[in-house]
Amino acid sequence: MEKVDVVIIGAGASGLMCAATAAYRGRKVVVLDHANKAGKKILMSGGGRCNFTNMDAAPKHFLSDNPHFCISALRRYSPQDFVDLVDRHGLDYVEKTPGQLFCEHSAKDLLEILLTELEWSGARLQLNSKIHAIDYQAEQTVINTNQGDFCCDSLVVATGGLSIPTMGASGFGYEIAKQVGHDILPTRASLVPITVQPDRKAQLAELSGIACDIVASANGTSFQEPMLFTHRGVSGPSILQITNFWQPGEELTINLAPELTLESLQAIRQNTPKKSFEGVLSNQLPKRLVELIKGQFPWLNERSAQTSNEQIESLHAYLSRFDIAPNGTEGYRTAEVTLGGVNTNEVSSKTFESSKQKGLYFIGEVLDVTGWLGGYNFQWAWASGFCAGQHV
Structure with missing residues (x-):
């Protein structure tokens, strides 16, 4: 069994952001994903050019049963913070309509930046990883996978929602939440x-x-x-x-x-x-x-x-x-997001830690936070991933 500080389930936008942020703090981080490639949804979004943020992103652009939940994270990690990150890597991007920023060439350029940050921070990505069981013990969590077992202090669920199952979307994150007693608000396909x-x-x-x-x-x-x-x-x-x-x-x-x-x-x-x-x-x-x-x-x-x-x-x-x-x-087959999800009244808006299980965190689309079309959902991924990464 390998001992690490943080295990993140999901190598999408929020998971990759959280991993690099935590690893830069000196945490030993492993990202697990069942797919054969990281960031598949990033690659296909925005017609392959990824509308990666919206400079006007504000709490009013997000839907949630608890509308105040997103305020803290959006304030602590702004669209300009993410633009500063991609600027440091020299990403070419364009503003197609006011506030909406797209990769000028390809979403591959953005994913490459996230994977580079992952590498520089020292976090490890492990693909083709199937999780068999999660065991919450007194001071740590044990994750049993097809590629070995991990023992960690912090487990982060960044599995996304049900949208676009051909990209590997599933309800796995909701299942993890239910196992420790979380309320899952009704889900449905949206931006569809x-x-x-x-x-x-x-x-x-x-x-x-x-x-x-x-x-x-x-x-x-x-x-x-x-x-x-x-x-x-x-x-x-x-x-x-x-x-x-x-x-x-x-x-x-x-x-x-x-x-x-x-x-x-x-x-x-x-x-x-x-x-x-x-x-x-x-x-x-x-x-x-x-x-x-x-x-x-x-x-x-x-x-x-x-x-x-x-x-x-x-x-x-x-x-x-x-x-x-x-x-x-058209349902989840073509939906860009999933409305509903893990009830945010049971998650800390500062740390993203579960109130039901110590050391368990939820970020990104798995939570009951859904943005408008136009880069808002990616900004939520960056903000929630960054803020959780400061605490795991």
């Missing part, structure tokens, strides 16, 4: 495409591949960002964002043309009577979408002067409450 009812799917099939800027609203929250029509339903930033707040069966409102208010449509008839509403829509929406709308409103190509108040009101209602007939989501 929405599927539509079969009849509507057939109607929208011809729109697959086109995108438009919309406002998606649910449960009092709205996002104005692009929506992408897919062969299964809808996706794109606005749709992924709203799934943090919407669940199947609840009301979901899609405003196809937020700039076209009822008043502005009426003003078009008054100020440009010779202009058609088809022309107006063509300036706002993709051609194929306008053709679909024309199927509902054949009079769109007429002069606006010829339209009635009822027609304009009907058009506005159609655009502002465009019915996609949501059916559900």
Whole structure:
């Protein structure tokens, strides 16, 4: 049996950050992962370029049953702290939209930095490691694996959530938590495409591949960002964002043309009577979408002067409450995150140690902390990993 100070289960973003942080403090650290490669989710995120932080990250961008839990870690390890780290390694990155930082070339560059930090700190990475049992003893924890047993003072669970099982995601971290009596808040796939009812799917099939800027609203929250029509339903930033707040069966409102208010449509008839509403829509929406709308409103190509108040009101209602007939989501298969997880009321917001078991820590996505789309979840991984690494 090998004696170490810290064992970390999971070689993802939070686990790698925690490992290097703890090892730089002089702790003897081993990272165990069942996969054959570290950081698989890092490599595939952001279209292979990894949106690794958001400079605007703040507690308001995170969902949790205990919304105050994330405040301490986000204050102690800011987006600028992580940017300083990658700057020291000369990472080339770009700001694609305000605050969102992506690797300029490849997420491989970012993973290489994390693995270099791991090596420099003296932490050890052990892949293809299957954990058979965890035994909590009086002053230490024993982890039995297919590659030998480890005895440690601190065990850190950085296993992530259930999202993208093809990348190796599993509920193992929740199982560890349950074994010592932790409450697991209900989990569901989030930041995920929405599927539509079969009849509507057939109607929208011809729109697959086109995108438009919309406002998606649910449960009092709205996002104005692009929506992408897919062969299964809808996706794109606005749709992924709203799934943090919407669940199947609840009301979901899609405003196809937020700039076209009822008043502005009426003003078009008054100020440009010779202009058609088809022309107006063509300036706002993709051609194929306008053709679909024309199927509902054949009079769109007429002069606006010829339209009635009822027609304009009907058009506005159609655009502002465009019915996609949501059916559900694509689930964990394509979800970027898992909502829910280990109840943070049972974990220290300063050290990330369990209140149920001394020497046991939870960081990253396994906890009930979920960020918006746009680099927030990676910032949570860096912050929670760093803060736990200061104490394990």
